Amino acid sequence: xxGVGKTFASVxxxxxxxxxxxxxxxxxxxxxSGCGKSTALRLIAGLAAPTSGAIEWxxxxxxxRGALGFVFQEPTLMPWTSVAGNVELPLKLxxxxxxxxxxxxxxxxxxxxxxxxxxxxxxxxxxxxxxxVSIARALATAPPLLLMDEPFAALDEITRxxxxxxxxxxxxxxxxxxxxxxxxxxxxVFLSSxxxxxxxxxxxxxxxxxxxxxxxxxxxxxxxxxxxxxxxRVSQTLAQAVAGAAA
Amino acid sequence: MSVEPPVTPEPRETGRRDTILRVVxxxxxxxxxxVAWDLAVRLTNTPAYQVPGPGLVVSTLVSDWPILGASLxxxxxxxxxxxxxxxxxxxxxxxxxxxxxxIEYSLYPYAVILxxxxxxxxxxxxxxxxxxxxxVLACAWIVAFFPVLANTALGLASxxxxxxxxxxxxxASRGQILAYLRLPAALPSMLTGVRIAGGLSLIGAVVAEIAxxxxxxxxxxxxxxxxxxxxxxxxxxxxxxxxxxxxGIAIFFLLSLLSHLVLRRWHESALSPER
Numbered sequence: 001x002x003g004v005g006k007t008f009a010s011v012x013x014x015x016x017x018x019x020x021x022x023x024x025x026x027x028x029x030x031x032x033s034g035c036g037k038s039t040a041l042r043l044i045a046g047l048a049a050p051t052s053g054a055i056e057w058x059x060x061x062x063x064x065r066g067a068l069g070f071v072f073q074e075p076t077l078m079p080w081t082s083v084a085g086n087v088e089l090p091l092k093l094x095x096x097x098x099x100x101x102x103x104x105x106x107x108x109x110x111x112x113x114x115x116x117x118x119x120x121x122x123x124x125x126x127x128x129x130x131x132x133v134s135i136a137r138a139l140a141t142a143p144p145l146l147l148m149d150e151p152f153a154a155l156d157e158i159t160r161x162x163x164x165x166x167x168x169x170x171x172x173x174x175x176x177x178x179x180x181x182x183x184x185x186x187x188x189v190f191l192s193s194x195x196x197x198x199x200x201x202x203x204x205x206x207x208x209x210x211x212x213x214x215x216x217x218x219x220x221x222x223x224x225x226x227x228x229x230x231x232x233r234v235s236q237t238l239a240q241a242v243a244g245a246a247a
Numbered sequence: 248m249s250v251e252p253p254v255t256p257e258p259r260e261t262g263r264r265d266t267i268l269r270v271v272x273x274x275x276x277x278x279x280x281x282v283a284w285d286l287a288v289r290l291t292n293t294p295a296y297q298v299p300g301p302g303l304v305v306s307t308l309v310s311d312w313p314i315l316g317a318s319l320x321x322x323x324x325x326x327x328x329x330x331x332x333x334x335x336x337x338x339x340x341x342x343x344x345x346x347x348x349x350i351e352y353s354l355y356p357y358a359v360i361l362x363x364x365x366x367x368x369x370x371x372x373x374x375x376x377x378x379x380x381x382x383v384l385a386c387a388w389i390v391a392f393f394p395v396l397a398n399t400a401l402g403l404a405s406x407x408x409x410x411x412x413x414x415x416x417x418x419a420s421r422g423q424i425l426a427y428l429r430l431p432a433a434l435p436s437m438l439t440g441v442r443i444a445g446g447l448s449l450i451g452a453v454v455a456e457i458a459x460x461x462x463x464x465x466x467x468x469x470x471x472x473x474x475x476x477x478x479x480x481x482x483x484x485x486x487x488x489x490x491x492x493x494x495g496i497a498i499f500f501l502l503s504l505l506s507h508l509v510l511r512r513w514h515e516s517a518l519s520p521e522r
Contacts, residue, residue, distance in 0.1 A: 047412050065418040076409040079513040080431040089427070093417040121513050141417075 014039055015202035016053070021179060023058075023144075026171055028180045028188035028195045030234070032242055036203030037181040038073075041147050044179065045070050063145065066094050069138030071148040075130035077122040077137075083109070084118040087137045094141065101140075108136040111170055128159035135167070139174070146171075148180045152187065164191055165219065172215060185238060189230045190222060197234065199241045206241035209234055299482040308486040315471065315483070319490050322452055322467040325380075326498065329387030329448040334441055336388070337395025341437075345403040345429060346421070362393040366451055370458035379459050383467070386458075387451030391444040398440030402433025435514050438506040445502045449495050468494075 014036040021027050029037045042048045043055060045068060057063065069090075077086045084105050091101035109115050112132040122130055131151060138146060152160040168191060171178055182188050188195050189211055197207045211230055213221065221227050281301050287293075288300040295303055308315065340358070344351035366386050373382040406429055414424050456469035468487050475483040 042412075045416055047415060068416070070413065070416050072409045072413075074409060076407060076413060078410065078428070078431065080434065081513075089413075090417050092427070093414065093419045093423055123513055 014043075015204055017203055017205060019196050019205050019208070021177060023177055024175055026168075026178045026180065026191055026193045028182055028192040029198060030182055030185065030188045030195050030238060031198030031203065032200050032238075033183060035198045035200045037183075037198060038149050040203065041070075041149050041179065041181050044068075045147055063143075066090060066141035067143050068145040068147060069141065069143040071131075071134050071138045071146070071151045073150045073153055075122070075127075075134040077130055077133055079122050081121075082118065083114060083120050083122070083125070083133050086122065086133055087140050090137060090141050104140055104142070108140045109133075111139060111174075112136045112166070126159075127155055128163060131155065131163060132166075135170075139170075144177060146176050146178045148178065150181055150183070153182075153184075160187070161219075161222075167191065168215070168217060185231055185234050189227060189234055190217065195234055197237045197241050199244060206244070207237050209237060296479055296481050299485055303482050304485040304489060307482040308489065311483055311486060315468070315487060315490060318466055318468045318471045318487070319494065322449075322456070322469065322491070323494060325383055325387055325452040325456075325467065326445075326449045326494075329384055329391050329451060330441075330445055332384075332388050333391035333395050333444050333448060337392045337440065337444070338399050338437065340392075340396050341399035341403055341433075342425065342430075344400050346425075351400075358393060358396055361389055366390050367454050367458060370455045373455075374459055383452060383455040383459060386455035387448045390451035390454075391448035394443040394447065395437070395440040398436040398443075399433055402436035403429045405436075406432045435510055438502075438509060442499070442502045442506060445498045446495060449491075449498060453491065 017036070017040060019027075029040060031037050039048065043050055046062065047070075078089070081089075087105045087108050088098070088101050091104060092098075096104075106115060106118065109118055112135050114129065114132050114136065117125065117129065122133070125133065134151070152163055155163065164187060170176075180188070180191060192211050193215075195209045195211060196205055197209065198204065199206045209230075213226055213230070285300050285302065288298055299307070340354070344355065366389055369389065370382070370386050373385050376382075377385060410428055410432075411424070414428055419427070452467065453469040456467040457473055460470065460473045468491050471487045472484050472491075475481070475487065
């Protein structure tokens with residue numbers, strides 16, 4: 001998969017924004033608030049159209065319905081239906097009948113460790129569990145590409161760490177490509193195989209930093225000197241990106 | 248994979264005491280007022296054609312039940328027919344508005360005009376052009392449909408932006424967005440509209456019956472009140488008024504219960520306050 005995007009919005013959110021994603025990569029878009037990270041993600045998802053430039057896909061055509069999953073900053077669940085009903089939604093919209101969807105729903109829920117909460121309602125869940133449901137919903141159609149827009153930003157740190165660990169495991173076992181938007185240096189270093197550092201408005205690619213620490217990355221990676229080294233490098237690059245724009 | 252424990256509600260003792268107070272206090276006030284009323288009538292020797300005592304009102308209610316019961320059923324029939332049509336009309340119009348801005352811009356002002364024109368003023372005209380039962384029904388419908396329309400339209404319009412994006416991501420059709428997203432999201436405010444409309448359709452029916460008044464064919468409770476007034480049957484007026492109040496209260500509780508049953512699994516308004 002190869003996406004090259006460039007765009008202008010009415011306010012210039014992204015300017016000659018250009019980067020490629022390879023298959024099975026875990027790429028983070030890292031930048032300060034308002035640098036157009038989310039806009040970039042929405043463009044990839046086809047939720048907005050670029051004002052200039054284009055998004056190119058490897059096989060030359062746009063992904064089919066259900067070929068990409070999107071996880072929003074908030075869980076964005078429908079409160080009127082159960083966890084299973086929420087996860088079933090994408091399948092229902094693609095025209096699968098209930099019995100055909102049931103198997104996929106339970107697989108997706110098992111993947112995020114919520115199999116026994118299928119009948120619960122969103123109101124009864126904690127913030128972290130809601131986010132798991134949101135991830136399960138994005139995975140329900142078994143999309144090769146997963147787009148995540150600061151999905152853990154509203155969670156407390158303990159929950160965030162746990163979800164990050166679990167997300168990495170899912171990514172490895174399912175062999176997805178992930179584009180992950182974040183403003184956290186530490187989160188992006190822990191998760192990513194590559195980090196795209198962006199400048200503040202208008203958003204541009206400032207630098208690309210490969211994080212070539214081997215997977216699987218366990219909890220111990222968070223405290224390793226190697227991790228600290230990557231974090232320092234990425235932080236410095238981010239600082240330069242912000243300073244460069246201010247100058 | 249491990250998972251955080253679910254949030255469970257924790258019932259508290261103070262909550263239960265609060266519920267008891269909510270039931271007991273209004274009943275105590277009622278008892279106090281009835282006793283005071285009774286005493287006042289007795290001590291001042293007020294004749295029943297001026298103010299009847301509570302005992303007489305109740306005994307009139309029992310003795311006149313054949314007439315009053317039939318009238319109650321007539322009024323309630325009108326009320327529920329009007330409510331049903333108001334829900335149908337209000338929801339259908341709200342859906343139409345949500346699908347087409349042009350239709351909304353063309354028709355919404357007239358819905359408002361219909362609402363702000365006092366129904367007492369419209370009733371005599373309707374009574375000229377429509378047979379009486381239809382005119383009464385039309386009056387009740389006019390006052391009841393607007394809250395359903397306004398609240399449903401609001402609910403259909405206030406949908407989580409991210410959910411709309413999600414539906415767009417999977418290429419949902421307009422019909423799918425309406426059925427799976429907008430209508431369920433609008434349900435709480437729709438039910439609020441229905442609850443308001445329940446009370447209003449009773450008021451509309453009563454207003455129209457009073458306006459119809461001397462036309463004679465009517466047999467609803469409001470007609471009985473007007474008729475009893477002309478004939479100085481004051482205890483029966485009170486009894487009919489009591490029945491109307493009880494009907495109003497019953498409709499309110501019925502619709503509140505319906506709303507609670509529909510929303511209890513998910514909506515904030517159905518949560519018990521102590522959580």
